[in-house]
Structure formats: structure tokens, C-alpha cells
Amino acid sequence: xxxxxxxxxxxxxxxxxxxxxxxxxxxxxxxxxxxxxxxxxxxxxxxxxxxxxxxxxxxxxxxxxxxxxxxxxxxxxxxxxxxxxxxxxxxxxxxxxxxxxxxxxxxxxxxxxxxxxxxxxxxxxxxxxxxxxxxxxxxxxxxxxxxxxxxxxxxxxxxxxxxxxxxxxxxxxxxxxxxxxxxxxxxxxxxxxxxxxxxxxxxxxxxxxxxxxxxxxxxxxxxxxxx
Numbered sequence: 001x002x003x004x005x006x007x008x009x010x011x012x013x014x015x016x017x018x019x020x021x022x023x024x025x026x027x028x029x030x031x032x033x034x035x036x037x038x039x040x041x042x043x044x045x046x047x048x049x050x051x052x053x054x055x056x057x058x059x060x061x062x063x064x065x066x067x068x069x070x071x072x073x074x075x076x077x078x079x080x081x082x083x084x085x086x087x088x089x090x091x092x093x094x095x096x097x098x099x100x101x102x103x104x105x106x107x108x109x110x111x112x113x114x115x116x117x118x119x120x121x122x123x124x125x126x127x128x129x130x131x132x133x134x135x136x137x138x139x140x141x142x143x144x145x146x147x148x149x150x151x152x153x154x155x156x157x158x159x160x161x162x163x164x165x166x167x168x169x170x171x172x173x174x175x176x177x178x179x180x181x182x183x184x185x186x187x188x189x190x191x192x193x194x195x196x197x198x199x200x201x202x203x204x205x206x207x208x209x210x211x212x213x214x215x216x217x218x219x220x221x222x223x224x225x226x227x
Contacts (some may be wrong), residue, residue, distance in 0.1 A: 007069035008190030014062025015184050018055040025052035033101075038169045040176065041098040041112060048097055056094035060087040063183060069190050074133055082126035089119025120156075120175060124149040127182045138189050145182040152178055 026035065028051070029043050044052040064087050067080055092115035099109040124146045131142040152175035159168040 004069040004072060004190050007065050008187045008192075011062045011065045011187040012184060012191065014058050014065065015180060015187065018059040018062065019180065021051040021055035021058065025050060025055065034169065035173065036167055036169045037165060038101055039098075039172050040169075041093065041116070042101045042169075044094075045097045045100055053094045056090045059180070059183075060090040060094075062187075063087045063090075066183075066187060066190065070130070070186075073190070075130055079126045079129040082122040082129070085122040086119045086126065089115045089117075089122065093119065120149075120153055120179065123179050123182065124153075127186070130186060134189060138185065141185050142182060145178050145185065149175060149178045149182065 022040070025047065026043060029046050033043055033046065035043070040052060044050065044056075047053075063083055067083060070083075071080060093112050096108050096111045096115065098112040099105050105113075127142050127146045127149075131139045131146070134142060152171055156168060156171040156175055159166050159171050
């Protein structure tokens with residue numbers, strides 16, 4: 001389906017642009033910020049409305065571009081809703097800033113934190129559900145990235161609470177890398193039209209194709225007994 005491939009290509013372009021903007025955002029910040037101990041949000045708040053916030057918005061938009069194509073491919077409503085939750089979480093985190101590093105958290109910082117938590121958890125679950133629609137290596141890659149994301153999310157939670165923020169910046173960046181890679185794999189599958197029902201219409205949606213699915217020898221008319 002041309003529309004499906006176009007959606008996949010557009011999403012891949014958005015993902016690539018978001019990645020470039022994030023790298024630029026890290027290069028342009030104050031040298032006193034440590035990427036190992038500070039989160040991406042800590043970098044973004046030092047440049048409100050800058051390239052990192054823009055990168056989050058672009059990534060959210062790239063995800064939404066995939067939704068119609070995934071629906072056509074037979075993805076369930078729950079997977080679509082989780083992808084919307086991921087996009088909404090990214091947009092909220094981009095619009096509502098966290099607090100400056102070292103300052104006590106205010107209401108906006110809590111909104112930012114829990115919007116990020118929703119996003120980080122929604123995408124892996126959506127990926128696991130989408131993997132059921134894939135075949136071969138594609139499903140394996142998606143499931144592997146889902147499990148990697150969940151392990152890294154657990155490491156980030158440990159660092160944020162009992163770990164006294166030890167290497168929280170590293171854990172978060174690895175988590176983001178795994179989740180963006182997951183999204184890119186899904187988009188790449190749509191480009192290659194490897195989701196089972198993208199290329200093959202569902203018979204229940206096209207009754208006139210049912211006959212074609214029956215082997216020719218079974219469609220032969222059996223002579224009436226005694227004829």
C-alpha cells in the first residue's frame with residue numbers, strides 16, 4: 001500500500017530529525033551539565049523551547065503519523081491507544097518543564113515527571129502488542145527492544161530512588177535509545193510492508209476473495225451421486 005509506505009518513510013524521517021536535534025541540544029548546553037548524572041529533561045530546561053523540546057514534539061508527531069498505517073495493518077485498538085499515550089506524554093514533557101537541577105520539585109516538575117513515566121512505559125507495551133502482528137526476525141527485534149527498554153526503565157527507577165540518582169542520565173539515555181530504536185523498527189517494517197495484513201487483505205473484509213483462497217481442486221463441482 002503506497003500510503004502505508006509513505007507513512008513509514010515520513011515517520012523514519014521524523015525519528016531521524018528528532019535524533020539529530022537531541023544531539024545538537026546536548027552540544028549547545030552549558031559545559032557544567034553532566035550527561036551521566038543529569039537527565040535529558042535537565043538539559044532541556046536550561047534551553048526552554050530549544051532543540052530538545054522540539055525533538056520531543058517531532059518524535060511525538062512521527063509516532064502519530066504511523067497510527068493510520070498500523071490500523072490498516074490490523075493493529076489492535078489497545079496498541080494504538082498506547083502509542084497515543086506515548087505521544088501525549090512526550091508532548092506534555094516538551095511543553096511542561098521540569099525544575100532546574102538542584103531545586104525542589106514544583107507542580108510543573110511533577111507533571112513533567114509523570115508524563116515522561118507514562119510515555120516510557122506505554123511504548124514498550126505497545127511494541128509487545130504490535131510484535132504479535134509481525135513475523136520472523138522483525139517480531140524478535142521488537143520483543144528484544146521491548147525487554148531492553150523495561151530493564152533500563154527499572155534501572156532508571158532504581159537510580160531515581162534508592163540509587164541516589166547514580167548514573168541516572170546514562171540509564172535514561174540508553175532507555176530513550178532503545179525505545180526510539182523500537183519505534184524505528186516498526187516504521188521500517190511498514191516501509192517494507194512486512195506486517196502480515198498490509199499486503200494480504202483480510203478475507204472477512206473482502207468476501208469476494210474467499211473463493212480465491214480455496215484450492216482449485218476443492219472448488220471442483222462433485223457430480224451428484226447416481227448422475
